[in-house]
Amino acid sequence: MIERVGRDRTHDAPGRHATGDDAPAGPPKTAPQRERRVAAGLEELDRWLRDQVTEGLAHHHRAPFSVWDDVARRLVDAQAGAPASRVRELGALPADGRPERLLEEYALLRLLVTAFRRRDELPEPLRATVRSRVGFTVSQEEVLAGDTVRDHWYVAGSRDVEQDRLVTRRVWLRGQDTGRSALVLSFAAPGRALDASLTVGDTLDAELAFHPGALPLRALVAARHAGSVRRPPRGTTVAGLLREYADALARDPWLERWPAVLADARPARDAVGGPCLVDADGAALPLRAADVWRLWAVSGGRPLTVSGEWSPRGLVPLSAWQADEGTVIL
Incomplete structure (x- = not known):
């Protein structure tokens, strides 16, 4: 979609x-x-x-x-x-x-x-x-010439956005050993195929090369290895996510979105009836989604881990999983 x-x-x-x-x-x-x-x-x-x-x-x-x-x-x-x-x-x-x-x-x-x-x-x-x-860009050759980070990278979510005659696919990865986040982008004209090599719910043993910056987040897949399949990463609390986001903003004040993986979260309604996610500590984050009922259905009243894009306007959920079930794309 x-x-x-x-x-x-x-x-x-x-x-x-x-x-x-x-x-x-x-x-x-x-x-x-x-x-x-x-x-x-x-x-x-x-x-x-x-x-x-x-x-x-x-x-x-x-x-x-x-x-x-x-x-x-x-x-x-x-x-x-x-x-x-x-x-x-x-x-x-x-x-x-x-x-x-x-x-x-x-x-x-x-x-x-x-x-x-x-x-x-x-x-x-x-x-x-x-x-x-x-607006200055760095070539792929320059990025790939830098250092790489090898990890088992879990594909936590993907989002396609169309704007100005161009479709952008944002794929979010989370390193299971380093705990590091990465963003892999691909672009195409409307109607053209986007890169589909990263599937939500998969884990790849790979080396990523990060674009230079005070907060290296955008990355290229430099090399893939035949690694063992790992389970999805553990999430954090609402307080933990907000600490991560505050630290990221201190390094890049123009940051527009931040990858979130929240553990033991339940969908709920806030005091004015808006959708939100509540963690095990009772802290809540507002949800920003066109369809929240799918998340309610996946939860079934039980806590789950939710991956998404966080900004001060709310969390856009991208995928969710429970300990005994596979990942569901939202």
């Missing part, structure tokens, strides 16, 4: 939206030229952000989409594709709570502009993260 998210944030492939009508007319011929072009585009973005905050955000729900689209197009021309996508998505924010969301997003964009401006002062891992968030 492919989820069409409109302008939901999916910046897993920085700069990939610079296609079609958005493609810059004359790309710079050298890396230094592109650096200068991106820097100039971000400085223009900084001035626009200042103007937005100065004018106030209370009436932005009545502003036309062109307010954001014009800025995004100028960023695409400057070859800063990732922040261009982020700006364009702001025009589709729901009216409810919009000023607060806009201020949050503007602050993150301003932080990115400031970080890129001071990139030469940053430690190398953080500098790599900033460049990635701006």
Whole structure:
């Protein structure tokens, strides 16, 4: 199933939206030229952000989409594709709570502009993260030339998202020995086949090469080995997940989603009737899913382990399993 998210944030492939009508007319011929072009585009973005905050955000729900689209197009021309996508998505924010969301997003964009401006002062891992968030890419050859991490990687979940004439498949892995998470991406035009070599519920003995950054998460499968089949990984509590997420945000403030594996969780309803997951300690996380009844059916009233994507807007469940049963894709 492919989820069409409109302008939901999916910046897993920085700069990939610079296609079609958005493609810059004359790309710079050298890396230094592109650096200068991106820097100039971000400085223009900084001035626009200042103007937005100065004018106030209370009436932005009545502003036309062109307010954001014009800025995004100028960023695409400057070859800063990732922040261009982020700006364009702001025009589709729901009216409810919009000023607060806009201020949050503007602050993150301003932080990115400031970080890129001071990139030469940053430690190398953080500098790599900033460049990635701006839209600079790293080739597969460069990634595969780095160190690898071998583990028994459990395929905990997969999600397909369609946006801007491109389908992105996010596959989440969890190392059973290291406890490390990894994200493997593949892309295809609508109607074209995506990489299906990683099946949810399988475990592969493999070496992964991680993209550089302060929080190495995105990875490539560098080599596979004929290893023994392992059981799914153990999950954590709600408190444990939030500690993981806080530590991840400290290393990458622009992080949009975090892989979650929650153990002994039961689907329930919160005080206002919204769906949530409650762990053995009684702590709860809101669920963000179009269909929560499948999770209720898999649980059958018993606790289970749930894998999904966590963000402050809620947990998107991707798969679940119990000790005596196999993995179910949600």
